[in-house]
Amino acid sequence: xxxxxxxxxxxIVAFCCNWCSYAGADLAGTNRxxxxxxxxxxxxxxxxxxxxxxxxxxxxxxxxxxxxxxxxPGDCHYTTGNYYTRRRMTLLFSMLDYLGIExxxxxxxxVSAAEGAKxxxxxxxxxxxxxxxxxxxxxxxxxxxxx
Amino acid sequence: xxxxxxxxxxxGTNIAATVDVKAVxxxxxxxxxxxxxxxxxxxxxxxxxxxxxxxxxxxxxSGVVICSCSPRMHxxxxxxxxxxxxxxxYMVEIANIREQCSWIHKDIPQATEKAITLGKAAIAKxxxxxxxxxxxxxxxxxxxxxxxxxxxxxxxxxxxDAGFPVDIVETKPTIGGKMxxxxxxxxxxxCAACILTPKMVDCAQNENIKIYSYSEVTDVKGFVxxxxxxxxxxxxxxxxxxxxxxxxxxxxxxxxxxPNEFNLGMNNRSAVYIPFAQAVPKVAxxxxxxxxxxxxxxxxxxxxxxxxxxxxxKQKDEFIEEQYGAIVVATGYNPINLDKxxxxxxxxxxxxxxxxxxxxxxxxAGPTSGTLLRPSDGKHPHTxxxxxxxxxxxxSGCGKEYCSKxxxxxxxxxxxxxxxxxxxxxxxxxxxxxxxPGKSFDEFYRxxxxxxxxxxxxxxxxxxxxxxxxxxxVQASDLLDNKQxxxxxxxxxxxxxxxxxxxxxxxxTMLTASMDTNDFFTEAHPKLRPVESPTAGVFLSGTCQGPxxxxxTVSQAGAAASKxxxxxxxxxxxxxxxxxxxxxxxxxxxxxxxxxCPYGAITYEDKEFRMPDRTTAIRRxxxxxxxxCQGCGxxxxxxxxxxxxxKGFSNSQIMAEVDAxxx
Amino acid sequence: xENKVTKETILRIxxxxxxxxxxxxxxxxxxxxxxxxxxxxxxxxxxxxxxxxEPLLKSKSIYxxxxxxxxxxxxxxxxxxxxxxxxxxxxxIRQQGENHLKPETIPEVLNADLPQQAIVSAFRKYSK
Numbered sequence: 007x008x009x010x011x012x013x014x015x016x017x018i019v020a021f022c023c024n025w026c027s028y029a030g031a032d033l034a035g036t037n038r039x040x041x042x043x044x045x046x047x048x049x050x051x052x053x054x055x056x057x058x059x060x061x062x063x064x065x066x067x068x069x070x071x072x073x074x075x076x077x078x079p080g081d082c083h084y085t086t087g088n089y090y091t092r093r094r095m096t097l098l099f100s101m102l103d104y105l106g107i108e109x110x111x112x113x114x115x116x117v118s119a120a121e122g123a124k125x126x127x128x129x130x131x132x133x134x135x136x137x138x139x140x141x142x143x144x145x146x147x148x149x150x151x152x153x
Numbered sequence: 154x155x156x157x158x159x160x161x162x163x164x165g166t167n168i169a170a171t172v173d174v175k176a177v178x179x180x181x182x183x184x185x186x187x188x189x190x191x192x193x194x195x196x197x198x199x200x201x202x203x204x205x206x207x208x209x210x211x212x213x214x215s216g217v218v219i220c221s222c223s224p225r226m227h228x229x230x231x232x233x234x235x236x237x238x239x240x241x242x243y244m245v246e247i248a249n250i251r252e253q254c255s256w257i258h259k260d261i262p263q264a265t266e267k268a269i270t271l272g273k274a275a276i277a278k279x280x281x282x283x284x285x286x287x288x289x290x291x292x293x294x295x296x297x298x299x300x301x302x303x304x305x306x307x308x309x310x311x312x313x314d315a316g317f318p319v320d321i322v323e324t325k326p327t328i329g330g331k332m333x334x335x336x337x338x339x340x341x342x343x344c345a346a347c348i349l350t351p352k353m354v355d356c357a358q359n360e361n362i363k364i365y366s367y368s369e370v371t372d373v374k375g376f377v378x379x380x381x382x383x384x385x386x387x388x389x390x391x392x393x394x395x396x397x398x399x400x401x402x403x404x405x406x407x408x409x410x411x412p413n414e415f416n417l418g419m420n421n422r423s424a425v426y427i428p429f430a431q432a433v434p435k436v437a438x439x440x441x442x443x444x445x446x447x448x449x450x451x452x453x454x455x456x457x458x459x460x461x462x463x464x465x466x467k468q469k470d471e472f473i474e475e476q477y478g479a480i481v482v483a484t485g486y487n488p489i490n491l492d493k494x495x496x497x498x499x500x501x502x503x504x505x506x507x508x509x510x511x512x513x514x515x516x517x518a519g520p521t522s523g524t525l526l527r528p529s530d531g532k533h534p535h536t537x538x539x540x541x542x543x544x545x546x547x548x549s550g551c552g553k554e555y556c557s558k559x560x561x562x563x564x565x566x567x568x569x570x571x572x573x574x575x576x577x578x579x580x581x582x583x584x585x586x587x588x589x590p591g592k593s594f595d596e597f598y599r600x601x602x603x604x605x606x607x608x609x610x611x612x613x614x615x616x617x618x619x620x621x622x623x624x625x626x627v628q629a630s631d632l633l634d635n636k637q638x639x640x641x642x643x644x645x646x647x648x649x650x651x652x653x654x655x656x657x658x659x660x661x662t663m664l665t666a667s668m669d670t671n672d673f674f675t676e677a678h679p680k681l682r683p684v685e686s687p688t689a690g691v692f693l694s695g696t697c698q699g700p701x702x703x704x705x706t707v708s709q710a711g712a713a714a715s716k717x718x719x720x721x722x723x724x725x726x727x728x729x730x731x732x733x734x735x736x737x738x739x740x741x742x743x744x745x746x747x748x749x750c751p752y753g754a755i756t757y758e759d760k761e762f763r764m765p766d767r768t769t770a771i772r773r774x775x776x777x778x779x780x781x782c783q784g785c786g787x788x789x790x791x792x793x794x795x796x797x798x799x800k801g802f803s804n805s806q807i808m809a810e811v812d813a814x815x816x
Numbered sequence: 817x818e819n820k821v822t823k824e825t826i827l828r829i830x831x832x833x834x835x836x837x838x839x840x841x842x843x844x845x846x847x848x849x850x851x852x853x854x855x856x857x858x859x860x861x862x863x864x865x866x867x868x869x870e871p872l873l874k875s876k877s878i879y880x881x882x883x884x885x886x887x888x889x890x891x892x893x894x895x896x897x898x899x900x901x902x903x904x905x906x907x908x909i910r911q912q913g914e915n916h917l918k919p920e921t922i923p924e925v926l927n928a929d930l931p932q933q934a935i936v937s938a939f940r941k942y943s944k
Binding site for chain 3: 629
């Protein structure tokens with residue numbers, strides 16, 4: 007089946023750390039910077055709270071892309087959290103790539119509380135990339151699909 | 154099954170203009186567990202909060218979902234309201250449908266759909282919420298102020314006045330900061346030293362204030378109410394307790410050719426020095442870079458002349474550790490380096506100076522004793538050109554993007570004072586915009602033009618070329634006259650942009666306080682919490698937070714002090730209950746969590762367990778110290794057995810959110 | 817003139833965004849041939865932003881600009897006024913006689929001895 011890209015609306019899950027990226031997302035809102043409504047944000051205390059399970063679960067439940075945002079390296083509110091994230095996600099994304107989830111569907115970005123514009127730009131770019139890739143069918147669990 | 158109430162806020166039209174709030178309320182009403190759903194124009198108002206409180210009582214709600222602005226804004230408000238109505242505050246979840254929905258989307262159906270999804274995710278999370286109870290931790294009733302400029306001094310004095318002990322850590326040998334180098338202060342033109350030095354003396358005499366001069370903060374551990382700070386007391390080779398500040402050593406020191414940083418290198422000082430007459434503490438310091446005794450082991454003259462016996466060449470850097478309940482950052486600013494602005498010939502000519510150097514040239518305690526003389530030949534300048542916005546409002550990468558805020562006013566002050574003292578000088582000020590908002594500020598600038606005849610020219614200086622006769626050829630544009638001007642100036646003063654002190658960045662890392670891209674500390678809320686850092690217990694005072702003038706700095710310093718006093722008045726602080734928790738039955742004692750914990754909050758214990766077959770077994774299990782845990786969640790991911798979970802952001806809660814979003 | 821040169825054309829050729837200008841006038845302050853010019857660097861920026869292209873096209877100023885790029889170098893907002901002057905100059909050159917290069921004629925004109933740079937600049941001058 008050919009995916010019609012003009013109508014395809016991807017499901018994007020964004021995990022944002024409470025201290026930098028969630029505040030950056032709020033700033034994007036305060037500055038009225040548009041990005042697609044397909045992005046839904048989940049607030050976590052730190053990017054290192056994101057268990058690889060959550061990302062697998064998202065893909066299983068039909069997400070088309072997952073993006074993880076944290077503080078810039080060295081700026082983590084918990085000092086070292088984002089370093090763990092960086093290592094864990096490198097491994098996870100490499101495994102997902104092996105499983106057929108294209109590398110472009112997963113991303114880690116550092117967005118500080120002052121970077122509302124960067125947040126919006128990142129989301130626009132990510133949604134565009136995922137939209138081009140089309141629907142994710144690799145890990146999707148058909149049993150979870152609502153009829 | 155929880156009994157959940159859903160409350161949708163219109164936020165006036167902020168949400169309601171792009172999100173069909175009625176449709177959201179209707180859609181969420183049919184979610185499992187939802188027993189009440191409503192919308193209201195301002196949920197955070199008292200009437201709005203009453204709706205929440207009444208619904209909790211009337212419908213026996215066990216969970217509340219508020220679809221409104223960011224939880225960073227009003228989560229605390231609604232939690233408090235829930236607590237008043239008898240519901241555990243941690244049974245409240247916020248769906249952010251303003252900053253992350255209505256404000257960024259224009260299409261009403263799309264925004265409404267997203268709001269519904271966000272609401273569903275919050276409902277899914279609340280289903281798995283459990284009541285949480287916050288623990289308490291004690292507060293050390295002592296504050297630390299980092300930086301001893303006017304901001305730090307004012308903050309320390311205000312905290313000390315309230316009866317709490319305060320320590321000031323200052324890297325320079327004396328407190329006072331940049332203000333000690335200034336001549337007069339706008340807009341009232343009172344002399345900086347006259348108003349600052351009494352405050353410095355107050356600091357020294359106040360029994361609640363301890364000054365660590367010539368010292369640096371090298372490490373910060375702990376959290377709000379309980380910081381452990383390591384302070385490095387640099388060796389000044391003079392015993393502070395013995396030195397009387399008589400100054401004989403500075404007179405006798407044979408090494409007199411050290412550039413005097415207090416006068417920005419425009420004259421020299423001796424290797425053993427007291428920065429200026431009113432220094433606090435008035436104690437000599439030996440500069441190890443230039444002292445012959447410390448470098449070559451020959452001289453020792455100062456030790457011979459010192460009647461107090463205060464000189465100690467064997468002194469070493471000393472590290473002390475102190476406990477503090479609150480930390481105030483007041484690290485201040487510096488003018489930027491002008492190397493990238495070669496067109497202004499700052500490095501080529503001694504007669505092109507920065508405004509701070511101009512302050513020293515007109516200051517009675519400066520290198521020329523207050524007479525305005527050209528640094529190159531010591532003659533009176535007759536034509537002076539002031540250039541504003543040098544490196545400010547610059548997006549080309551050479552300077553700073555922001556407006557440095559203080560330059561318009563101090564340039565007007567310099568121009569005015571020059572014309573008053575030396576009426577025979579021609580003074581030109583090149584400006585892009587004159588920005589003088591503030592009490593009596595614009596009147597002050599107009600006085601410079603109307604009463605003192607300063608030539609204000611709308612335009613910018615393009616280049617400055619030093620001439621053979623010692624003058625400076627200034628080429629500039631006059632945009633209003635549409636002319637290019639060529640002025641032969643004797644002195645050019647550059648209003649250099651200001652930037653945060655270099656020590657601010659490493660300090661921010663130590664404090665885990667966030668900074669913006671320009672290295673200014675960010676405040677917890679730009680409007681409503683302007684003196685607090687997002688990191689609890691860390692407060693901001695003065696220009697470390699953004700460019701500001703003295704009156705603003707002093708008012709911010711006072712505000713920071715009042716926040717610190719508010720914190721130190723408490724005997725105990727409520728901890729964040731969203732901390733890690735280990736399921737003892739699932740834990741296999743592998744130590745993976747202990748290794749990733751940045752706070753050392755996890756320890757291991759051998760515990761006796763009653764096994765299902767009625768035997769007892771001793772197992773090694775992880776224990777989380779809830780007072781120390783900050784709730785980052787690193788351990789939860791490291792745990793291979795899934796025993797470790799984070800309260801308030803549990804695995805199942807986040808997964809429920811993922812499921813709701815992906816549905 | 818047949819085709820009216822629009823503001824959009826100039827912006828496209830130059831790649832300059834005149835809205836970035838904060839009207840400081842440093843470009844005109846630094847310009848070495850300021851007195852030779854009828855319209856000065858800062859006016860180029862302002863007039864292009866306001867769509868006043870016609871007077872600039874007719875002005876001798878575009879040939880007085882030395883292309884020294886001092887204004888580009890020193891502009892605090894990265895506006896690059898010299899590129900606007902250059903773009904207007906190009907617009908004038910391109911208009912004269914509608915002498916655009918056509919892709920099919922290029923092999924005929926191409927001389928093996930022609931330096932690379934000359935070919936590139938010919939494209940800039942004559943292609944549409």
